[in-house]
Amino acid sequence: MAEKKKRFRVLISDPLLKEMVNEAKKQYPEYISKIDFEIMEKADEQELRDKLPGVDILMCARSRINRNVLEKADKLFFIQQCSAGYDNIDLKATREKGIDVSNAGGAGVIPVAEHTIMLMLAISKNLIKSDRTMKAGEWIFGECVGRVYELRDKVVGIIGLGKIGAQVARLAYAFGMRIQYYDPYRKDTSDLGFPAKAVSLEELLKTSDYVNIHTLLTPETRSLIGRKQLEMMKPTAYLINTSRGAVVDEEALADILQAKKIRGAGIDVYGEHGDPPPKNSRLLKQDNVVLTPHIGGVTAEDLYRNFYVSSLGNVIAVIKGEKPKWVIN
Numbered sequence: 001m002a003e004k005k006k007r008f009r010v011l012i013s014d015p016l017l018k019e020m021v022n023e024a025k026k027q028y029p030e031y032i033s034k035i036d037f038e039i040m041e042k043a044d045e046q047e048l049r050d051k052l053p054g055v056d057i058l059m060c061a062r063s064r065i066n067r068n069v070l071e072k073a074d075k076l077f078f079i080q081q082c083s084a085g086y087d088n089i090d091l092k093a094t095r096e097k098g099i100d101v102s103n104a105g106g107a108g109v110i111p112v113a114e115h116t117i118m119l120m121l122a123i124s125k126n127l128i129k130s131d132r133t134m135k136a137g138e139w140i141f142g143e144c145v146g147r148v149y150e151l152r153d154k155v156v157g158i159i160g161l162g163k164i165g166a167q168v169a170r171l172a173y174a175f176g177m178r179i180q181y182y183d184p185y186r187k188d189t190s191d192l193g194f195p196a197k198a199v200s201l202e203e204l205l206k207t208s209d210y211v212n213i214h215t216l217l218t219p220e221t222r223s224l225i226g227r228k229q230l231e232m233m234k235p236t237a238y239l240i241n242t243s244r245g246a247v248v249d250e251e252a253l254a255d256i257l258q259a260k261k262i263r264g265a266g267i268d269v270y271g272e273h274g275d276p277p278p279k280n281s282r283l284l285k286q287d288n289v290v291l292t293p294h295i296g297g298v299t300a301e302d303l304y305r306n307f308y309v310s311s312l313g314n315v316i317a318v319i320k321g322e323k324p325k326w327v328i329n
Contacts, residue, residue, distance in 0.1 A: 008319055009075075011055040012039045013048060013063040016307075017082060020059060023308040028316050035319065045069055052076065053147060057315060060088070061307075064272040067093040077211035078318050081328075082311040083297065084108040084164070087217040088273040091329040102314055102326045107299035107306040108165055111166035112214075115296035116242050117175075119266025120156075120210055122290045123238055124149045157208030159201070159224070160215030160243065162188045168212055169196055180204060180312070183215075205232040208283035210240055217244035217273075227252035232259070238264050242296045245277075254282035257289055264288040268296045 012020055021037045038055075040047050043063050052058070052072040058065070061082045070076075070093045078100050081089060083109040094101050122128060125148045127141075133140050156172045158165045161183040169179045173194050180197040181189075182204045191198045201224075203210060211233060215221045221286050225239075226249040233239070239262060241248055248272065254263055267289060270277040274294060278281055283291065297306075310326075 005056065007034055007036060008056045009036050009038070009054055010057045010059060010315065011051055012037060012059045013065075014040070014053075014059075014082075015043060016061045016063040017059055017302075020307065020312060023312055026314075027308070027312065031316055031319055047070050048072075048272055051166045057318065059311065059315065062088060063326045064091040064273070065094075070094065070097060070099070073097060073099065078102075078315075079326060080104075080311050080315050080324075082107070082307050083285055085216060085244065085273065086328055094329050099329075100324055100327050101194050101329045103328050104306040104314075105308040105326045108302060109163045109167050109312065110243050111299040111302045112296040115268060115292070116164075116168050116212060116240055116266075119240050119242070119268065119290055119292070120151060120212075120238065123240075123264045123266045123288075124151065129289055151210075153178070154209035155180060155207060156210045156212055157181065157199070157204035159183070159211065160206065160221075161189070161196070162214065162216075164242075165212070165214035166192060168214060169194075171320055177210075178313045180208065194298050197233075201229070202232060205229055206234070208237060209234070210238050211237075213241045213243045215243055215247060217246055221247050222251055223247070225249065225253075226253070233262050235261060235263065238266065240266045242268045244273070245275065246272055250277075250281065250283060254286065257286045258282065260288070264290075266290045266292075268292045269294055 018039055027033050032258050040051060048063065048069045049072045053074050055076055058076060058079045067090050070090065078101055079094065081101060081103045083104055089101055091101060117218050126144055130140060152175060155178045158169055158181040161181040169192060173179055180199050182199060182201045224247050230252055232276060257265060265316060283289055
C-alpha cells in the first residue's frame with residue numbers, strides 16, 4: 001500500500017514521542033514533505049478513536065491500542081511500537097484488519113539488563129536502607145554484618161532467555177554467577193559463549209538464588225508466577241522482575257515477602273503495561289523489596305536508539321515502500 005501513496009498521515013499517540021517530528025526533519029529531510037504528522041494531547045482511548053480515521057501509520061509506546069480503538073482505523077496499515085514490549089496492542093485485532101505491527105527490535109536490551117543487575121545488587125547489599133539511615137544520622141553497620149551478600153557463585157535463574165534475558169546472563173556470568181534458564185522456545189545457547197543450563201520452571205524456582213523474569217506478557221505468561229510458584233523458592237532467594245507486573249501475582253508476592261519466605265525482591269514493573277502500583281499496594285510497605293518506577297528501559301541512550309533510530313527509521317522505510325523490520329503479528 002505504501003508504494004502507491006504520495007502523502008502519509010502519521011499519528012503519534014504518546015507524549016514520550018513528541019520529538020519525533022523534529023528528529024524526522026533533521027534525519028530525513030527528503031521525506032518530510034510526504035508526511036503529515038499529528039501529535040496527540042491526552043493519548044487516551046477517546047482521543048485515539050477521534051484521531052485514527054484517515055491515519056495511515058500509528059506510532060505508539062504506552063498507549064493501549066485495543067479493538068475498540070482499532071475499529072476506527074479505516075486506512076491504517078502500519079503500527080510502529082517504539083519499544084520492545086507490545087502487550088498494549090491487540091495483535092489479534094490488527095491481524096484481522098491486515099495491519100502490520102513492528103516493535104523497536106533490540107529496544108531495552110542494554111538498559112533493562114543493567115537495571116536488573118542493579119536491582120540484584122541493591123537488594124543483596126541492603127543499599128536502600130543503608131543510604132536512608134546514613135542520611136538520617138544512623139549507623140547500621142552491626143545490622144549489615146553477615147547480612148549482605150555477593151553475586152559471585154550464586155545461581156541466577158532466568159525466565160525467558162530472549163534478547164534481554166541473554167544480556168542479563170552475560171552480565172551475571174561476568175560477576176561469576178552460574179546461569180540456568182527456563183524458556184521453552186530457546187533451543188540453543190551457543191550464542192552466549194558460556195555454560196547456561198536449561199531447566200524446568202519448577203527446578204529453576206527451587207534451585208535459583210535469584211529468579212529473574214524476562215518474558216513477554218502473553219496469555220501464556222500472565223500470572224505465570226503465582227503463590228504456588230513463589231512457595232517453591234528457597235528462603236534465601238530473591239525475585240527480580242523487570243518484564244511486566246502481570247506475570248507475577250503481586251498479592252501473593254506481598255504475602256511471601258511479608259512472611260519472609262524469600263529473602264527479598266527487586267521490582268520495576270506493576271500491573272499491566274506501564275501501570276504504577278495502586279496506592280494501597282502492600283509491596284510499597286515491605287522493607288525487603290527494592291522498587292523502581294518502570295525506568296529499566298528509559299535511559300537517554302536507549303530512548304534515542306528506540307525512538308529516533310530504530311522506530312523512526314522503520315517508519316521511513318515503510319514510507320519508501322520497503323517491508324518493515326521486526327514485524328510481530
